[in-house]
Amino acid sequence: MKSKKIFKSLIFIIGILFLLSGCTRTTAASSWPGFSVSEEAIYLSCGAQTFALDLANGSVLWKYPSEVDRTRQVYAAPAFGEELVVIGDFNGSLTALDLSSGTKKWAFDGSSDRFIASALIDGDTVFATNSDHYLYALNSDGDFLWKFKSEGPNWTKPISDKNFVYFASMDHSFYAIEKGISENAFAQAEDGSKTLISDPNWSVDLGMAVVADPVMEDGIVYVATIEGALFAIDTNKQEILWKFTNNGEIGSVWGAPVVTGDVVFVADIDGKIYGVNKVEGSALWPSSFNAGGKVVGGGVYIDEGAIFANDEGKLFILNADKEPRTITNFENQILSPVGFSDEKILIAPASEDALLTSMDLNGFEVWSFLPSE
């Protein structure tokens, strides 16, 4: 009788859990794989683990942590320097690993929210934006140097030049902060230490939140918003050069713009790609290019044109004359940015067969990688 009662109770609980689990999406993956490519290796983060893969054959050079840790979620592309690989996770930890062995060198746990974007290793300084509204600066030993607070969560990778570090925030602003700021300029942080930069050196209002990484070339920053506006910001004049919306036609932009000699390519989640004159900020084509599916991740530029992938698995090259060439069609969704190194295209399809695939420019697979667990 007692066992029957327990059985009924169990059935009841399982039923309730089954019904409610259908309503919650918090247990599902909350982002997509992020990777960065050097001349020899690929650093890939995809949920519980980060991998270093040999660019030539996809073999695992190291993985961190060595065993799968289900409590850990890391999706931001790892940043790499000469000796370090830095990874930020959804638990609010920024971890530095030895570039060659993957052993942990230090961890920074001073943030209170998720690291969504990649960090930036700039000489001896590591810059990382966090959803807790801060930009953190650490030295290469992991010691906290200073932080700057924006008005909203930060999901974009910082960029830098000789004197400034820049980032775009979801608070609608693009910020510039001097790297060599004097200690006198620091304000008191919550813990009483003089480590807070209260004001940026300069900023511009973009009018909407930014989730796409900005790109800098020759002192000009190209950054696009979730409303579908592409801006060119002159960092020397500290002002907006031009704003391109194609008469309000551009949709929400999630991927970093692709900047080439004369053209900026920008793709939106409505599946449209726009070619923009880099100097004037005007449309290159009378109408946009239809990608046939949402373009979420940024593209990459090669001699032939810009390579993009859409969420229906189509991988293609588009040149400045709006002439496309399909490389291949996957059956799986692609949300991560496209990578390119050593004449190989790298993509992370949402597939059960491969987490990362390397292929040549004709779409022939060179290797694919799937973690054993």
Place this chain on the structure above:
Amino acid sequence: MWESLIIEPFITALLFIYDLIGENIGLAIILFTVIIKLITWPLMSKQIKSSKALQEMQSDPEWIEIQKKYKNDKDKLAQEQMSFYKKKNISPFASCLPTLIQFPVIIGLYQSIIQTMGNAPLQMLNLIPKISPWLKDLFSFIPGLQEPLSLIPLNSQFLWMDVGRPERIFIPGISFGIPLLAIIVAATSFVQTKLIASPAATTDKQSNQMSGMMNVYMPLLMGWFAYSLASGLALYFLASNLFSIVQYAILGRFDFKNLFPKKSKEIKE
């Protein structure tokens, strides 16, 4: 279909309220829950009345007599039960049909709250296409309202909590956070389930067992969800529970005896 019929209108309404009341997501969730509860009031009232009729039937001397008479003949008892329902004008399905109709609404509300918070890339990516261009026109009707996309990211702070994260309150001197909201959700769920449950023991041992299990497990489950999921959902649970308790009171079903019943007497054969 599900997205366009349920999720998108719910997200639109939630964003609209959020904008209207000055970008307070906690209040927006509470108000939105109340509005949905008001819309589904007639269904809920019908359910409460039907369940009341079924409960009263359990203490009806005529029904007790029938149960005694046919206790060894289950087929005959079932036949007599149907006749009894007909005679007393009771529809046993009337108590569960409204629940079935409300269920998609509850699930939709639940999903829209999660999606509207958009505190991870995949959630945000799903949220943005749901803020469709026609929504801009809707918002432009009311002066002072912002363009919907400019509301992103939503201000997730409400009182001491971040509605996108599980709630904990930190008290000086205590090293860990106390899940106050989860405790309140569990308590209000307990009150609500006790109000739904039959005050007196029925003659049906099985339903008594089930009712007992429900009274214990449901509040614990709701408390667990409020403890582990985003506090915006816990706010929804709390607003929903409190509304239901008030609804029970208005419909004359609020009885403290249900909360603290005396030990039930066995029905003598």
